[in-house]
Amino acid sequence: MLVDFNNIHIPDEKLNLVVEESLNKVKKIHRRNRLRRITGGTIAAAAAVIVLTGICASNPVIAEQFTKLGEIFGLVENEQDYPGDYSSVSVPVP
Structure with missing residues (x-):
């Protein structure tokens, strides 16, 4: 059996829709992860400043x-x- 890959029919509209949906999901996940990193870093920096200020105020x-x-x-x-x-x-x- 010989398969000719040059003649495979691909529905362009459905393919474009699936690719667009997948890219939107990836962008949403990336945006969420970036927000988590920024929030985590800000909370860690604030906690460090509070602890350092507390130690320095006591001594x-x-x-x-x-x-x-x-x-x-x-x-x-x-x-x-x-x-x-x-x-x-x-x-x-x-």
């Missing part, structure tokens, strides 16, 4: 070692419950 000596965060805590150190110059009495942690 200003650690906050002094972070450059930008140390500057912020240096500006508000007189408004703390225990005001004072933390940078002169703090000891760097190895």
